[in-house]
Amino acid sequence: MARGFGLCLEEDYGDVLDLEDIEVDWFQKMTEVNFDLGDEAETDDGGSRSDDIAWAGAAKPNGSTSAKVDLQRMTWYLLGFLDQYVHTAGTGDLHIHEFWGGENHELTSFVGIAMYDALKIALYGLIEDGLKLEVSDSAMTVNADWLYATEQGEILDIGEDFVEPEELEDSRIPVRFFDVSVLLNGEKPGSVQTSFNMEGSNNHDQDGTIGLSSRFPQEKPQAAKRTIKLSLATTLNRRSYREILNARYGEVNAVRPHACKILKVPLELRIVQCENPNQKLIIQFPQCTLKAEFDLKGADRVEATLNLQTLGNNEVTLNDGTTKVNTDIYCKLINKVPELTLEETPAVGD
Template sequence: MGLRIFGLKMENEYGEDCDFSNWTPDWHQEVSSADFKLGDDPNLSTGGSRMYKRGRAGVMKPAGTVEGQVDIPRIGHYFRGFLDQYKFTAGSGSGMNTHEFWGGECTRLASFAATQTYDFFQKQIIGAMIDALKLEVSDEFLTFSSDWVYKTESSETIDSENYNRVKMDETDIPLMFYDVKVKLNNKDPEGVQTSFTFEGKNNLNVDGTIGLGARHPQKIAVAQQREIDLSLVTTLDEDTMRTILDGEYGEVGAMEPSKCQILKVPLELTVDICEDPDRKMIILFPECLLKVEYDFSDSDTIETTINLSTMGTGEATLKDGSKVVTDMYVRIENKQPAIKPATVTKKSTVTANVTSGTTKVEGATVKLTKYTDSTETYSETTAATGVATISNVPLGKYKVEVSKTGYKKYTGTYTVIDGTNNLDVKLIASAAGS
C-alpha cells in the first residue's frame, strides 16, 4: 500500500490560486477514508431516440468526505472550518496555547487548501469548506467524519518514498473512549453512558455559487441554517430514571407531561488525555432541548437514547472572561500556533472620515476586526481633521467599531477592496451624564 494522507491549511481568500510546489500544509494526517470527486456528471440527451445521441460536459459540484481518528493537535482545524468564530490566546513560556471556537451569525466560513494522496498521485484541492462534521465515540476511538465542498482541484504524480510529509511538534495520540467524559445539566449523569454522537451541518448553498460562464463554483458558498444534533446512549436503571423522566416530561421532578414547559439543559464533553493531561478539549452546548427514546425487547437490558437539539440562546464564557451567546463552544489547549491563512493576501489602505454633524471628530478610535478571524484587528486614531488612515489592511469583510468619550459607539461593517477605501462614519453625541 502507498501513501494515503490528508493535509490542510487555511486560505487567505476563497479558492485562491495556490502554488502547491511551494506550499506547506499545517500538518499531514493519516485518515481511515477519503473521497474527493468533481461531481461532474455529463448532460445527455436522446433527441427522440432510444439511445443517447448527444453529450456535453455538465456542471461541477465538487464534494469530498474525510474520516479518521480525533487527536487534539489537528481537530481544531475542523472546528475552525465548521464554526464561524475563532479566538487564539498564546500560552506563556512553554505553556499550552488556547484555541476557542463558537457558532455565531456569520454566513461566510473559513476556506482551506488541501491535499489528499492516493498511493501514487496527489489531489490538490482549493476552496474547501466544511459542510458537515460528525464526532462519534462508544467503546473504541473517538472518530470524526467531515463533509467538504470545494471549488476545483488539480493532480500530480508522487513518489511515496520521497514524499515530504509534515510532522507535528506534538505526539500524535488518538483519543479513546476513556479520555471522554460527559456532563448533562452541569452534573455527571447517572448510570453508564455507552456512546455519544455529535452531528453538525452548515447547509452551504452551493447551487447559488455556479452561474453562466463557468462549470465550477465561482464564489464562496454561503452558510445557511446551522443544524446540530446530539445523541447520548445510557442504561435505564434506578439511577438514570429521574433524568429520563425530566427530559420526557419537560420539568425537573415531574411525574407527568408538563402543560407547557420544555426542559433546556447544557451538555458538556470534556477530553483529558491519559498520557498527556496538559492537552485538553472542552465542547459545550450551552442550551439543549431533550427528547428521550427507550423500549425493550424480551428480557434484554433497556437502553435509552437521549437526543438533544441545540439552541442558540445559551451563554459560554471565553478564556478572557467575556461571554458569548451561542449554540456551540469549543476550547482546545495544545501547542499548535494560531490557525491562520497560508500566504499574505493583497492589502490596501482604509481612510476613515469621522464626523458628528458638521464637526470633525478628533481622537476617535477606529477599529477594524476581520469577520472570519476575530483575532485579526487593525486600528488607528483620528487626527484634528477627523481622518484616520489605516494602512496594510488585508482585503475582505470587517466589523467596524468607532468610539470616543462623549459619543455613542458606532458599529457597522465594511469590505476592504483592492482600490480606494473611504469609510465615512457619523458619530452621535451622548446625552449629558450618559
C-alpha cells in the same frame, strides 16, 4: 506510498497554486478519504428512446474524510466548522484556542492534499460543511464533509515518495473513550454513558456559486442555518430512570407529560487526555432541547438514548472572564498548536 489527507489555510478562495508550492500544516493517515468532482454529464434524447448528445454538466465538488481525533489537528477542524476564533497564549508552550458559532456566512477556506498511494490530488477552496464526532468504547473519530472549488492531480514517479510535514507534537495519541466525560445540566449523569455523538452541519449553498462562464464554483459558498444534533446512549435502570423520565415528560421530577413544556438543558463535553492532562478540549452547548427514547428487546439490556438539539439563545463567557457571547456551541481547546491566522482569512473572530 501514502494514503491520507492534510490541510493548510488558504489565502485566496479557490486560488490554484502549483503543487510544489503547497505545504500542508499536517498530514494524517486516514481510514476514509473520498473526494469527487460531482460533475455528472447532461444528456438529451431529442425525442428518441436513447440519448444522442451529451455535454459537461455543472461541477459541484465535494468530499468526506474520517480519522481518529487528536487534540492538535482538532484546531483546524474547529476553525473550519465555526466562524468565530480567538487565540490566547497559555503558559509554557501551551496555546488557548476558543471557537464558537456566530452569524457570519463565509467560513474559513483551506487547501488540502489527498494521497491515494502514488496519486496526489490538491484540493482548492475547501470549505467544511459538516462535522461529526463519535465515541463509544474505542478511539474518538472525527468525520468531516467538505465542499471545494476545483482540484489538480499529479502522479508521483516510480520510487518517489510523498514528503509528509513534520508530525505535530503530541498528535500520535488519539482521544480514547476514557478521556471523555459529559456533564448534563451541570452534573455528571447518574448512569453510565456508553456513547456520545455530535453531528453538525453548516448547510452551505453550493448551487449559488455556479453561474455563467464557468461550470465550477466561482465564489465561496454561503453558510446557511447551522444545525447541531447530539445524542447520548445509556442503559435504562435505577440510576437512569429519573433522568429518562425528566427528558420524556419535559420537566424535572415530572411523572406525566407536561401540558406545554419541553426540557431544555446545557450539555458539556470534556476531553482530557490521560497522558497529557494539561491539554484538553471543552465543548459547551449552552442550551439544548432534550428528548428520551428507549425500547425493550427480549432479555437484552434496555438501551436508552438522550437526543439533544442545540439552541443559540444562551450566553457563554470567554476565557478573558469578561466577554460574553450568545451561541449554540463554544469550544475551548488547549494544546501546543500556535495561532492559526492569515490576514486574508475572512470571517474569523470578527
